[in-house]
Amino acid sequence: MDMDKRKTAPVGVFDSGVGGLTVAREIMRQLPDENIVYFGDTARVPYGSKSKENIIRFSRQIIRFLETKNVKAIVIACNTASALALDVVKQEFNIPIIGVIVPGARAAVRETRNKKIGVVGTEGTIHSEMYTKVIQGMEPGASVIGKPCPLFVPLVEEGFAKHHITDEVIEIYLEEMKHSDVDTMILGCTHYPLLRSKIMAYFGEKVHIVNPAYETALDLKRVLEEQGTANDSGNLNKYEFYVSDAAEKFKQFANSILPYNVETITQINIEEY
Amino acid sequence: MDMDKRKTAPVGVFDSGVGGLTVAREIMRQLPDENIVYFGDTARVPYGSKSKENIIRFSRQIIRFLETKNVKAIVIACNTASALALDVVKQEFNIPIIGVIVPGARAAVRETRNKKIGVVGTEGTIHSEMYTKVIQGMEPGASVIGKPCPLFVPLVEEGFAKHHITDEVIEIYLEEMKHSDVDTMILGCTHYPLLRSKIMAYFGEKVHIVNPAYETALDLKRVLEEQGTANDSGNLNKYEFYVSDAAEKFKQFANSILPYNVETITQINIEEY
CATH class of the missing domain: 3.40.50.1860 (Rossmann fold)
Incomplete structure (x- = not known):
């Protein structure tokens, strides 16, 4: 990818469900020029009571999905996945990944x-x-x-x-x-x-x-500046939302949390990634 | 399979997690000669807030797993899966499947x-x-x-x-x-x-x-008698437990519910089925 394309590439943000929207909201506030692809793993929520082994597997699948969206950086907007999977996936993928x-x-x-x-x-x-x-x-x-x-x-x-x-x-x-x-x-x-x-x-x-969430958005800003990929194109930003289940319920929740009207949520089969 | 082998074959029982153990307990009480293979989908629990499409997919994977254990009948010990998936999977698999x-x-x-x-x-x-x-x-x-x-x-x-x-x-x-x-x-x-x-x-x-649960065990009894596969071999019965996550937590729960000491719970990757 050339540099201009990398700048306009989206940031990937993921969580087990709706919780990570509190982090996405903070990124929208502090980095208003960035495009975001959000994934909520609503088919397998909650993560908090599940094993390290499964959380690592779920995280790998989601990162592979986000890579198909050509993200320039990934925020694991989930404490459980940040605690159990971040160290492992950071070694495996050639993209900046930050946790909370x-x-x-x-x-x-x-x-x-x-x-x-x-x-x-x-x-x-x-x-x-x-x-x-x-x-x-x-x-x-x-x-x-x-x-x-x-x-x-x-x-x-x-x-x-x-x-x-x-x-x-x-x-x-x-x-x-x-x-x-x-x-x-x-x-x-x-x-x-x-x-x-x-x-x-x-x-x-x-x-x-x-x-x-607040501090995580600051970290993301720092990472994008360091790698020279902060979006300064002045294009309108674009937010995309994907879930692994129950898109309608997610949409209602997203609209109650985000300072922005979410119109489309796309359901995908995350187990294919 | 010849008839004697079918009689000693286990009954498959599955649920999203520990809840179906209340049904397994009832089968153990009313059909004490039957062997049971129980599967709890603890990696994807709960089912109740998830879509029909995903519940059908999860149920298919679990039935394919139970078939590898040569079960002679399957009890869907989960109301959500009985409501959303039973009619579909009954058409697809050549084995008696009953719901709750x-x-x-x-x-x-x-x-x-x-x-x-x-x-x-x-x-x-x-x-x-x-x-x-x-x-x-x-x-x-x-x-x-x-x-x-x-x-x-x-x-x-x-x-x-x-x-x-x-x-x-x-x-x-x-x-x-x-x-x-x-x-x-x-x-x-x-x-x-x-x-x-x-x-x-x-x-x-x-x-x-x-x-x-009580009535479901009676239904299972009727189905096994109708197909001539009720276990009358007099062999000691055997209960096997499989989960998709967090075997240790499941074991504690199982031991608090079942009139029987559960010693081994095996974790499998259900997404492979």
Whole structure:
């Protein structure tokens, strides 16, 4: 590909389902000139309770699909896949791939005053201890408390994000964290920003809540600038959405999250890639 | 296969995950001489929010896998797959395949006095209106009220079956049903029998709760007798369990449900079938 074509090439963004749209939204805000191809693996959602082996296989298939769209970089907008598959797929594909964990960890290290950081996420993310490893690599004196919250994803996916039942589930999972001395907590799953106001209300002002999406978009910007592929063509940007199942449900969700009217969602068979 | 080999051949049972174990348990009780090969599609669970097209594809792959185990009959121990895929796969495979919906509908028609029947299940099962069609085929004057309860499966899968939060979710989903005049309600998802005591407590004595698993085991017995393949060899029975992901978590769950100590769960790649 010549340089001009690479500049106008889209960025690939993927997640197990709708959660990664919170990252896509941040990329749209911070990099408004970039084209995006988004893939949500709605046939195999959720990822959080599945094994490393399968998450790596799913990620490889999705990256092969995104390569057919000639993407110039890929954002794994899913904490579970960032924790379990990023290191492997980075070795295998000849394209820049960034995850959400390093950016999230960096923001938390910057914000904390007492070096006590909490992380909430899926079982896969928390049990991988990837946030702990990355945070302690940046700040060896930091201590990290992780807590898996497996019901948060279904609560969001099933439309309970604003429901009082979610307040109770937040209390069940996070009571111990609230009474610990963490001063910074990472929303280590891309669905969780959709529960952010409730989580912030539960913790009050003493805990700083980090959403890795913001920092991830900054990382993407840096990568595109370094490789000279940021889009400066001034063309209208284009967003394309693909899912592996239930396009209509995804569309409704996307339109409730994105500052943009999503009209077409295309369903593909991801197992063919 | 000669007749003696067919008699000792196993019955294949499958579900999206652990829910179908409630059906396997019933087969173990009522047909104690039969061998069973169980498959739980834990890599792609849940099925309830996924499209007909994908559920058919998943079911075909699983049946092809079960055929490699030389099963003599197959029980689709999943309401969503029974609703969306049974009619299609029955045409395609040369083996008796039974689902849970016809048996569940039959039990409800037998129990109801006022011909008003409720059905709770996944979105896929309820929106298919398969229970309504089957019940009205048996009893044209019956009226059927369906209610999808999409959080029930994650609540069971994440260990909240006995938690007070589940009582609240039951009330959110079923308050309207409670104040209707249904006198019989079908637990139209194989996970829901694990919430049975809470659901029964919520409805009280005025509503008869039907668990299709019991009737499904009776149907299987009838099919095996009709084709002359019921196992009368007197050999010790053998239960084998396969999953597409997270064998260890499945094993813990299986041991909490089955009257039998499950020692080995084998993980396979179902996408290869």
